Amino acid sequence: MTLARQKLHAALGLTLLVFAAGLWLSSGQPSRAASAGTTQAVSATITNSISWGNVGTCAQSAGAAAFGSLAAGSTATAPGGVGVYTGCIASNATWSVGAAMTTPPAAGGETIPASAFRLETVTAPLLSGAVACPGGNSSGGCTLDNSSASLVANAPATPIPLLATVLTNGFTWKYKIEVPASQAPGSYTGGVVTLTASN
Numbered sequence: 508m509t510l511a512r513q514k515l516h517a518a519l520g521l522t523l524l525v526f527a528a529g530l531w532l533s534s535g536q537p538s539r540a541a542s543a544g545t546t547q548a549v550s551a552t553i554t555n556s557i558s559w560g561n562v563g564t565c566a567q568s569a570g571a572a573a574f575g576s577l578a579a580g581s582t583a584t585a586p587g588g589v590g591v592y593t594g595c596i597a598s599n600a601t602w603s604v605g606a607a608m609t610t611p612p613a614a615g616g617e618t619i620p621a622s623a624f625r626l627e628t629v630t631a632p633l634l635s636g637a638v639a640c641p642g643g644n645s646s647g648g649c650t651l652d653n654s655s656a657s658l659v660a661n662a663p664a665t666p667i668p669l670l671a672t673v674l675t676n677g678f679t680w681k682y683k684i685e686v687p688a689s690q691a692p693g694s695y696t697g698g699v700v701t702l703t704a705s706n
Contacts, residue, residue: 555706557598563671565595572682572700580688584627584681591629591679594658597671600706602662604678605655609701614693621652623687624700628658629679635662642681651682651700658702 561567569592572585586592596602608621626649627642639657640649649656658680665676673679682700 553599555598555600557596557600557602557704557706559704560595560597562595562597562665562668562676565671565673565675565677566593567595567677568593569702572698574682574684577684577686579686579690579692582683582685584683586681591681593673593677593679594702594704595671595673595677596632596659596662596704597665597668597676598662598704598706600664602659602664602704602706603657604659604662604702604704605657606651606680606700606702607653607655608651608698610697610699612695612698614691614695617691617693617695619684619686619690619695619698622650623685623690624651625649625683625685626651626656626658627681627683629681630673631659631678632662632665632676633674635659655703664706 559567570586572592574583574585575587577583594604596604606626608624611618611621613619626640628638628640629642631638639660640646647653659678662678665671
């Protein structure tokens with residue numbers, strides 16, 4: 508091999524080496540990682556929640572309904588005068604409240620029938636529609652011998668507790684009694700009205 512040919516081979520080899528080095532440097536780090544994808548289903552069930560009691564500035568007040576001393580055939584309301592009972596509801600869905608007399612007041616073996624008592628809703632939450640059993644209403648559906656007399660119907664879901672007021676979360680009501688003319692005298696106690704909130 509002549510000296511010229513050796514120089515040519517050396518120059519060619521050096522050129523190829525420089526070219527290969529340039530390609531290697533420009534290609535970045537080779538990756539040896541493998542990847543594979545998959546999917547995963549996601550679901551959730553949000554349950555309805557509803558509760559009674561003070562919420563925000565709505566203060567619940569529902570003491571015993573005592574009508575005092577009455578004559579047979581007379582009428583009265585509880586609480587007396589301009590007083591009302593206040594209920595407060597926190598709910599994450601549209602809600603309603605109904606009431607039924609589950610135990611009529613009794614004296615010995617005598618009871619004042621549940622049909623002698625009527626529910627009167629005084630105020631309902633904003634946007635819940637008309638008051639179901641307004642004061643003075645003689646509707647049979649407001650007597651407490653029904654399966655459930657309505658206080659509030661379709662009230663909207665209540666706001667967060669810090670913003671809750673009696674206008675958004677609360678309602679007020681009272682009871683009226685029409686004592687039967689033939690009611691036996693006695694001290695009638697132990698009556699129970701059950702109020703049920705549902706959404």
